[in-house]
Amino acid sequence: MRYAILLMGAPYSNQASHSALRFAHAVVERGHRLEAVFFYHDGVQNAAGLAAPPQDEPHLGEAWVSLANEHRVALQVCIAAALRRGLLDEREAVRHGKDGVSVQAPFELTGLGQLIDLGTRCDRLVTFGP
């Protein structure tokens, strides 16, 4: 089956991101195709490239990147929710005249249309909220 995950909880504030990541690996291990994780609401904070959690804690940002690289999972971040919360890729940083860049590939800033597309295209969409 084709799966997608919608994640709306901020990392390190509640369990949603951990739950979503654990579910993502289980989906892949059961032989399904995980098309994408869509980050919305406070979930966009998962794309914060400057997050520096203590070394003895799971690094959620890096864990999403590994998932994306190992299983070709798209990491789609709602651009409107991200910009409001200070999450900008290089293109948006230039566009808004900002010095820093806080979102790096494979995270991609994209529109909500992608979420609707995933919901239509995938057999299953599972939401993790805070």
Added chain:
Amino acid sequence: MLLHVVNRSPATSRVYQQALSGMSSEDRLLLIEDGVQGALPQLVPYYAGLEGRLFALKEDLASRGLLGLCDASVQVVDVDGFVELTEEAERTVSWY
């Protein structure tokens, strides 16, 4: 048949009521995160009528020291079982 997922404890949140009001008589309910408290014998009456359709996530019970304390009417599944439940249901609806 839909799978409903609840991550809040019925002892502290009314989210369980929203989930119950959205459930048909065939739908299933999975308790995850703090929601697994609802599997304890003292709290499971909040889910009266769901016998055979009520599940709780093993990993979240274990991390909270609650594994083995669940009511006998609750079916404990691991995360692989969580995915299986989403396969079997037409859709998954999350209540948080």
Added chain:
Amino acid sequence: MREQHDDNDLLVILRHGPHGSSWLKEGLDAALVAAAFGRRVSLLFMGEGVTALMTNQQTGALGQKGTAATLEMLEMYDIETLLVDAQGLSCLGLSSEELMLEVECLSSAALARVLSGHRLVLTF
């Protein structure tokens, strides 16, 4: 008997009122985008979400826009299926006649049917 909204593509469940959090706004944004993409969208105002439909809403102290203006535009987006959880209304002592838009009130029994009647359900 199937009702008119039973074969809509997307059900957006709104469970939060305006101003207190961004849930309502971000849920509505998802609904508007889906409608703009040609999906048939239903909105279900549930629990505290029914307060999204109060008349006489205003901007916040810092000029936060709120969501009432967005709700007034729903018809332009062809979002015409507006459902309200009757229990959410009665909990707050409100009735559907007091709301800013015409809505269909649903009993608990009808809620379950609405959820299973949509191909995709998003909860906010």
